[in-house]
Amino acid sequence: MILGYFLKEGLKIVLFHKKISILAIGVIALALFFMGFFFLIAYNLEGIGKAWEKEQKLIIFLSKEFDESLKNSFEKEFSTKNFIKSWKYQSKEEAFESFKKDFPSLVQGLEILDENPFPPSYELILELGFEEEVKKFIEEIQKNKYVNEVQYDLSWLKKLNTLVFFLKYLGIALGILLGIGAIIIVTNVVRIATLIHKDEMEILWLMGTPPSYIRGPFIFQGLYLGLGGGFLSIFLLYVIYNFFVYQIKNNFQLLWNFLALSFLPLNLILILLFCGLFCGLLGSLLFKFETKD
């Protein structure tokens, strides 16, 4: 019953002080938005990194002189390596067809060329945890006269992971910094509300209401503000995310397929909401409540 009373009265106070409530919700939302924004970027980059990590690829571009009769000797070599999960050969023609499919607008430019500029290639899918063996294999295969180039680089993955780490902590740092501001705002909003409701609080105190009952609605006011800020920040993030996705989908189809973006997962959404609640609760608790004896 008392929880119902706190919930009801807390909401009434929030609605009664619409302007300052909107201000507080806005400030909390801003703090959480920045935090969530960096989380969102970090989460997607992490996802890309993990997807690539799962499917480590090594691409061997072959020379023009490569003849399909040589395929056997290459594939025999591949089958002896335990870190090679699978391989796929792509002929010059297949490479050209694939390019035409992926970049239809650029095909016209290539048609003026006399010959197919794409080299045949092998795409190898590798097992994880064989970095040294892979390095050795690359050194060996690069010596083969039919091999033009080998594409394999793990350093970008390390850089990506560093970036993800940095973005996450930047988000947290910004969130804390702006969160402190939000807490101060909530404290002041609650202070203003208690000043406006001073007479009412005095009446309740005179009637024999315990201080916890008098204070309860104001703590719930803070919680509502925090929760409101949390929801608003998620809504803003969702709107911006969808706008971004729409732009990429419509203008950069290939990039869209490559990125495979997704919105924040439930656990991060809950973290943002919890941070909002925490800001609101702390803000309302920081306000020193006194009863007149």
Added chain:
Amino acid sequence: MIQIYHIFKNYPPNIKALVDVSLFIDKGEMVFITGPSGAGKTTLLKLLYRAELPTSGQLLVAGRNVLALPSSKVPYLRRQIGVIYQDFKLIQRMTIFENISFILTVLGVPKSEQKQRVYQLLKLVGLHHRMNAYPNQLSGGEQQRVAIARALINMPPIILADEPTGNIDPEMAWDIMKLFTTLNQKGATILIATHNLQMVELMKKRVIHLEKGKIVYDTKEKIAK
């Protein structure tokens, strides 16, 4: 029920609201406190429910030493006392029902019982049809009656009333007095601060008269100073 020993109450800079007041009120007594404005009637009542602390002296209310009471225990004392304030002290953003039933919510009384008790009391003061109105939609007299209903909702053993009939018509004032008498007959201790000497005379109860913060006479003590 109420014991007051040599109470002094001063307000800055140099206002003596109560001067060496001592009195004893037994359980089940009905007492009128009279006196001109500024005599100290309201201050005396405020000391009893600890809205004010005396400058010196001792106070016992319902077996509790009011001065020694820790702040956390003050609500328990106040729940033993139904107070009818001169300025009603109704919460403007709450309906009449919410104003009256609030303390029952605090005490954990079920909603259905709250509705029943509030309705009965409002019927008693003739305002059962205004249960969902807000205080500012009522006249001064009606607000006074709501304040009375609120003070009585918890069936407190002590009732303190500061000018309870000041804003209501004589007929309703009599009804209120009859209500107090009924409650008194049921065992409640009642203190009423009033200017209405005609009513005091007709009620034939104990009268304590204050002037300039001092007890001038107490009909129980048969003292005429």
